[in-house]
Structure formats: C-alpha cells, structure tokens
C-alpha cells in the first residue's frame with residue numbers, strides 16, 4: 411500500500427517497504443493474503459515483484475522442505491536484498507526478471523502472488539496473462555493493490571485534499587485505480603474469481619501516514635508541477651501536522667484460480683496429454699522430465715502438471731530413491747514437451 415516515489419534511493423525504497431510491511435495494516439493484509447493463497451507443502455510458489463523478499467520466508471515455511479519459492483523482481487537492488495534475506499532458506503530462489511515476461515515455464519507454479527506490483531506496470535493485463543501462463547490448472551493467484559483514487563485526507567480545505575489525491579492518481583502512480591480493477595482483470599485473463607476483498611487503511615496520526623503517503627515531498631512535486639497552489643499546500647501541510655489527523659484509502663485483494671479444465675496450458679499440445687511412466691525409467695537431476703503430478707511407475711499423468719517426486723514415488727526401479735534425492739533440482743526444470 412505504499413506510494414511509490416521514483417526519487418527514492420534503493421535503500422530508502424527498501425526501508426519504506428519494510429516499514430509498510432511492519433505496520434499493523436501491512437501485517438494484517440499479508441497474513442490474510444497468505445491464508446487465501448493457501449500454499450501447501452511441496453508447492454512451487456512465485457512471488458512476482460518480490461521487492462526485498464519480505465514475503466518469501468513465510469512462503470518457504472508454508473511449502474516446507476519439499477517446496478520451492480521463486481522471487482522475481484526487475485530491480486537488481488531488490489533481487490540482491492531478497493537473496494541476502496533468504497540465504498538461510500534453501501528452497502528459495504530469487505532472480506531478476508520482468509513481470510511482463512516471466513522467466514518460468516508454462517504451468518510450472520502451483521501458486522503465485524503479486525503484491526502492490528500491478529500498480530507500477532506498463533501493462534498489467536500482460537502481467538496477468540503471464541501469471542495465467544505459469545500457474546498450473548487449478549492453481550491460485552493472489553493479488554493485492556491499493557486504489558489511490560479513494561485517498562481521503564481530512565482537512566478544512568477539501569478542495570486541496572481532493573487536488574492532492576488527483577495529483578497522485580494522474581501524476582504519481584501509473585495505475586492508480588488498479589485496486590478496483592482486479593476482479594475485472596482476472597476475469598478478462600481467464601481466471602475464475604475465488605474471492606475479492608476490500609480493506610480501509612486508516613491513519614490516525616500524521617507520522618505513520620507520512621511514512622507511507624509522503625505528503626510533504628508529493629505536495630512539493632505537485633506545486634512545482636503547478637497542480638497545487640504552493641501557499642495553500644504549505645498551509646494544508648501545516649494543518650495536517652497540527653490538527654487531529656485522519657486519512658484513509660481502500661486496499662483491494664483478489665484471489666484468482668486457473669480453471670482446472672479448458673484452456674490448455676501448453677499451447678499446441680493435445681489436452682490432456684496422457685503419458686505413462688514405465689517401471690525402471692530413470693529420472694536424473696537436470697534431465698527434462700515428463701509433466702505429471704507424481705512420477706510413479708505405470709501411473710498416468712497429465713501435461714501441464716508439475717512433477718513432484720517425493721515419498722511414495724518409489725514404485726519402479728530407478729524412479730525412486732535417486733529421483734527423490736534429486737527432486738529439488740528437478741522441480742524448476744520441469745517442462746512440458748511432447749513425449
């Protein structure tokens with residue numbers, strides 16, 4: 411729910427994100443979003459626009475030793491920070507990448523989340539199409555975005571408060587009203603909508619609001635751009651610091667589900683692509699493996715599903731202990747391909 415500022419240095423941006431995540435509102439919605447995303451042990455989970463890695467440890471704990479968490483961010487400073495913070499989690503992998511062209515295979519993820527990322531993107535619909543591509547049928551996507559058009563700052567000069575909000579929506583945040591568009595965007599991209607939620611983020615003291623909303627620097631940019639009258643805006647800022655403070659905006663979350671049937675994950679392949687894994691077949695780390703929920707001798711599996719090798723997979727000679735040992739190495743190399 412943070413307001414972006416292109417002027418922020420990487421360290422300031424990270425401190426800013428940390429502060430937002432540690433706030434009561436930040437902790438509450440992240441907790442609820444994680445529960446709604448419902449990552450399971452053994453899942454592969456993507457956090458696109460992962461920032462400094464704030465949510466990666468919780469995801470790693472949820473998926474456990476058999477799962478994998480991928481953090482992707484286009485900012486090298488964020489990637490570096492996220493890697494440092496998750497160094498103790500062997501199942502977490504952070505890489506540089508663009509939400510518009512994810513560096514992941516089709517249907518390779520069980521879950522994905524994008525937390526306050528769409529508001530910044532040149533093409534949010536394209537990013538959602540990418541999430542649709544990389545999440546397997548039946549998998550879930552969690553989105554969380556503010557709606558800056560709803561920002562209401564209490565003051566005697568309502569006109570100035572409105573002009574300030576309008577400046578944010580027209581000149582500060584690229585997709586300022588994305589929060590209210592989440593359900594529509596999910597539907598347009600072919601997701602089923604599991605849930606939509608709206609929370610009011612309320613600030614009752616100037617200091618905590620200032621950390622998130624950055625009124626002085628944004629107001630200054632606005633009067634320099636001619637969007638606010640400087641004298642009136644300075645008086646407005648002075649009143650905000652001296653009077654009982656109140657500001658609020660609406661924050662939206664939505665959970666989308668990739669339909670379990672219909673719509674092939676791997677374009678060009680027949681759906682479902684039925685394959686049989688034969689007894690005695692060997693699966694080695696680094697080898698391209700067949701798509702399937704589990705590799706068991708003789709078991710039929712479907713294209714677009716993720717291969718998960720674990721306890722219970724040792725049905726055939728070769729597809730067993732050795733494969734289990736290599737399961738982690740294999741997990742993110744799973745590809746769809748004609749058998």
Ligand SMILES: C[S@@+](CC[C@H](N)C(=O)[O-])C[C@H]1O[C@@H](n2cnc3c(N)ncnc32)[C@H](O)[C@@H]1O
Pocket residue numbers: 412427431458459460461462464465482483484485488507508509510524525526527530531
């Ligand atoms: C407001 S921060 C949120 C970070 C994190 N999701 C969180 O909740 O703390 C937005 C993040 O999206 C990243 N981002 C912006 N555009 C992106 C893109 N095109 N591809 C990948 N990441 C992007 C930024 O670098 C930043 O780390």
